[in-house]
Amino acid sequence: MKVKPVNHAKAAEVFLQDEPHLKFHDERLWDMRQKRDQQMHILPEWQELRARASEIKEHTLAHLPEYLEQFEANAKKNGIHVHWAADAGEHNRIAGEILEKHRAKSLIKSKSMVTEECDMRGYLEPRGITVTETDLGERIQQLDNQMPSHVVVPAVHKLIPDVAKVFAENYQTDPNERDPHALAEAQREAARPVILSADAGMTGGNFLVAETGTFVVCTNEGNADLSSTVTGLHIATLGIERIIPRMADLGVFVRLLSRSALGSPITQYTTHFRGPQKGGEMHVILVDNGRSQRLGMDDFWTSLKCIRCGACMNTCPVYRRSGGLSYGAVYSGPIGSILDPTFNERKYSTLPFASTMNGSCTNVCPVKINIHEQLYKWRRVLAEHHEIPFVKRELMRMAGRIMGKPVLYRAAINSTNAALGNLPRVALYNWMNPWGKNRELPPAAKQSFHSWYKENRLKKEKA
Amino acid sequence: MNSREMILARLRSNRPDPDVYLLPDIAILGDQDRSRARFETSLAGMGGAVLERQGEETLAAAVARRFPDAKIICSAVPDYEGTLHIEDVTSPQQAAETDVMVVRAPFGIAETGSVFLSEAQLNHLNSAAHLAQHLVVILSEQNITANMHTAYTERQEFHTAHYGVLMSGPSATADIQGVLIRGAQGVRSLSVWWE
Numbered sequence: 001m002k003v004k005p006v007n008h009a010k011a012a013e014v015f016l017q018d019e020p021h022l023k024f025h026d027e028r029l030w031d032m033r034q035k036r037d038q039q040m041h042i043l044p045e046w047q048e049l050r051a052r053a054s055e056i057k058e059h060t061l062a063h064l065p066e067y068l069e070q071f072e073a074n075a076k077k078n079g080i081h082v083h084w085a086a087d088a089g090e091h092n093r094i095a096g097e098i099l100e101k102h103r104a105k106s107l108i109k110s111k112s113m114v115t116e117e118c119d120m121r122g123y124l125e126p127r128g129i130t131v132t133e134t135d136l137g138e139r140i141q142q143l144d145n146q147m148p149s150h151v152v153v154p155a156v157h158k159l160i161p162d163v164a165k166v167f168a169e170n171y172q173t174d175p176n177e178r179d180p181h182a183l184a185e186a187q188r189e190a191a192r193p194v195i196l197s198a199d200a201g202m203t204g205g206n207f208l209v210a211e212t213g214t215f216v217v218c219t220n221e222g223n224a225d226l227s228s229t230v231t232g233l234h235i236a237t238l239g240i241e242r243i244i245p246r247m248a249d250l251g252v253f254v255r256l257l258s259r260s261a262l263g264s265p266i267t268q269y270t271t272h273f274r275g276p277q278k279g280g281e282m283h284v285i286l287v288d289n290g291r292s293q294r295l296g297m298d299d300f301w302t303s304l305k306c307i308r309c310g311a312c313m314n315t316c317p318v319y320r321r322s323g324g325l326s327y328g329a330v331y332s333g334p335i336g337s338i339l340d341p342t343f344n345e346r347k348y349s350t351l352p353f354a355s356t357m358n359g360s361c362t363n364v365c366p367v368k369i370n371i372h373e374q375l376y377k378w379r380r381v382l383a384e385h386h387e388i389p390f391v392k393r394e395l396m397r398m399a400g401r402i403m404g405k406p407v408l409y410r411a412a413i414n415s416t417n418a419a420l421g422n423l424p425r426v427a428l429y430n431w432m433n434p435w436g437k438n439r440e441l442p443p444a445a446k447q448s449f450h451s452w453y454k455e456n457r458l459k460k461e462k463a
Numbered sequence: 464m465n466s467r468e469m470i471l472a473r474l475r476s477n478r479p480d481p482d483v484y485l486l487p488d489i490a491i492l493g494d495q496d497r498s499r500a501r502f503e504t505s506l507a508g509m510g511g512a513v514l515e516r517q518g519e520e521t522l523a524a525a526v527a528r529r530f531p532d533a534k535i536i537c538s539a540v541p542d543y544e545g546t547l548h549i550e551d552v553t554s555p556q557q558a559a560e561t562d563v564m565v566v567r568a569p570f571g572i573a574e575t576g577s578v579f580l581s582e583a584q585l586n587h588l589n590s591a592a593h594l595a596q597h598l599v600v601i602l603s604e605q606n607i608t609a610n611m612h613t614a615y616t617e618r619q620e621f622h623t624a625h626y627g628v629l630m631s632g633p634s635a636t637a638d639i640q641g642v643l644i645r646g647a648q649g650v651r652s653l654s655v656w657w658e
């Protein structure tokens with residue numbers, strides 16, 4: 001049976017009808033974007049940091065096998081067990097085996113997009129292992145049986161009454177509680193005993209450092225440090241693209257990450273794990289799950305530079321006004337729309353159309369991924385692989401949403417700026433971008449798509 | 464072929480030309496001010512506080528003044544007694560009863576108001592720094608580094624510690640309708656005491 005493509009437009013329509021949720025979601029994410037801008041303006045070296053981050057990542061991706069081997073050798077020297085998982089299934093098996101060996105029945109974990117990608121809870125729980133998400137937003141989503149709707153703030157689409165309802169059902173708190181401090185306290189009180197009696201802990205990770213065999217976890221709530229230090233058994237799961245060469249390179253990335261994500265200069269906790277604690281055991285699972293294939297895709301490999309800051313989501317008028325869940329995928333927003341089709345081209349074939357192509361995502365990306373160009377290239381790929389009527393229909397849905405919603409239309413206009421310089425006029429004004437049809441955009445190079453495409457590709461190959 | 468070899472082989476055949484993408488030099492960018500004033504401003508921005516010395520008072524007196532209800536004060540430094548010493552804490556479960564933990568950081572970062580702690584400061588009970596309700600961190604002005612770049616290039620701890628955490632203020636969350644809450648799941652407050 002063929003999988004059905006996600007109906008993003010329809011799911012977004014439902015979200016758009018809920019005015020209070022929509023308004024908060026839109027404003028909250030825009031506020032995060034503005035806080036990011038403030039941080040950017042404080043640092044005169046901001047653009048240089050972005051350029052460095054991009055160069056370091058591109059270099060590392062081009063030397064991925066060597067750096068992964070270097071990481072493995074150093075981590076092993078320090079007493080870390082290193083595992084390699086080709087796909088989601090293997091990742092879950094490895095995690096399951098480690099837990100089984102320790103007869104662990106209760107696993108506490110901090111947020112990890114990779115474990116979401118692998119649907120690890122769905123694998124472990126039928127095997128008798130209770131998995132407790134300890135990040136507040138992630139826990140809310142777990143209790144509500146939903147995927148995270150944002151890579152940094154998983155429950156950003158919920159309002160206080162939604163959280164009160166979920167907690168009342170699970171923590172027996174007052175369903176009419178409206179004080180967020182009391183709700184956060186309820187989470188702390190509920191989590192502590194679970195953390196203190198757990199058998200094993202698990203975290204994701206933001207960076208792997210080849211030079212030292214270190215992995216780094218950047219978080220705010222303290223739950224990742226609790227999950228990793230309390231039980232004596234720490235399993236960390238990271239995608240293979242997370243690696244950087246040198247400890248000193250962290251300076252560049254740590255300075256960019258939280259500023260881009262939340263507009264804070266650093267996360268409350270930046271934790272460097274280089275080996276197990278005294279008497280403890282530490283495992284790192286290096287996950288491929290499609291990444292090595294993506295590295296071979298000429299137009300899309302640079303999406304592997306992503307450090308999951310979420311800035312492209314916060315700035316995207318379509319994401320802000322459709323909500324992460326409408327993407328029907330683990331990764332949502334602009335980055336999701338270019339990553340998801342590499343996991344399942346048919347299922348996620350509609351997502352590259354969920355964009356106004358305003359280029360704002362590309363502008364804010366701390367590692368300079370050409371997100372809006374990749375969205376456009378995905379549309380071309382999908383037009384080649386699918387029926388033209390399908391592509392036309394998705395475009396019409398997109399256009400209908402934008403033009404039919406004055407607020408979204410305005411948001412799209414307001415954030416139309418720079419970045420467009422890289423796209424040829426024909427890409428903006430042809431039938432694949434209905435948005436461009438109705439609006440005169442900043443002037444762009446007069447060049448046909450094909451010559452532009454060829455030139456850029458050749459540039460990349462020669463560069 | 465096992466997964467490791469399969470992944471590495473696929474990466475070798477799929478990667479872009481390695482000779483094209485060079486590794487840039489190590490970056491030392493940004494403001495090089497490593498003053499106490501800059502550290503304090505950054506610390507406040509992250510929700511941390513300075514435990515100000517009133518008159519000639521000792522650390523013990525300042526802790527008692529700041530945390531009048533504290534019953535268990537766990538000291539991880541030799542020059543301060545508290546109600547018990549970290550060497551006498553044998554499990555995370557016991558550490559979880561701590562009201563205030565006092566610890567000395569080997570260095571701080573002016574750009575972010577961060578303090579560094581590792582197993583060397585925590586007698587290998589790393590969870591103690593997160594299970595306590597409040598944290599008091601002793602820091603010397605001499606040991607402030609300017610920013611993240613200088614921290615990673617100057618400080619050897621990043622190459623030696625098994626567990627090294629940069630704590631920048633107390634734990635925090637904004638996961639419920641965007642409201643910033645200081646004191647999430649780790650320490651509820653973090654104060655720096657200058658020595």
Ligand code: SF4
Nearest residue numbers: 306307309310312365
């Ligand atoms: S694509 Fe760029 S902006 Fe978007 S999450 Fe990744 S790093 Fe952040």
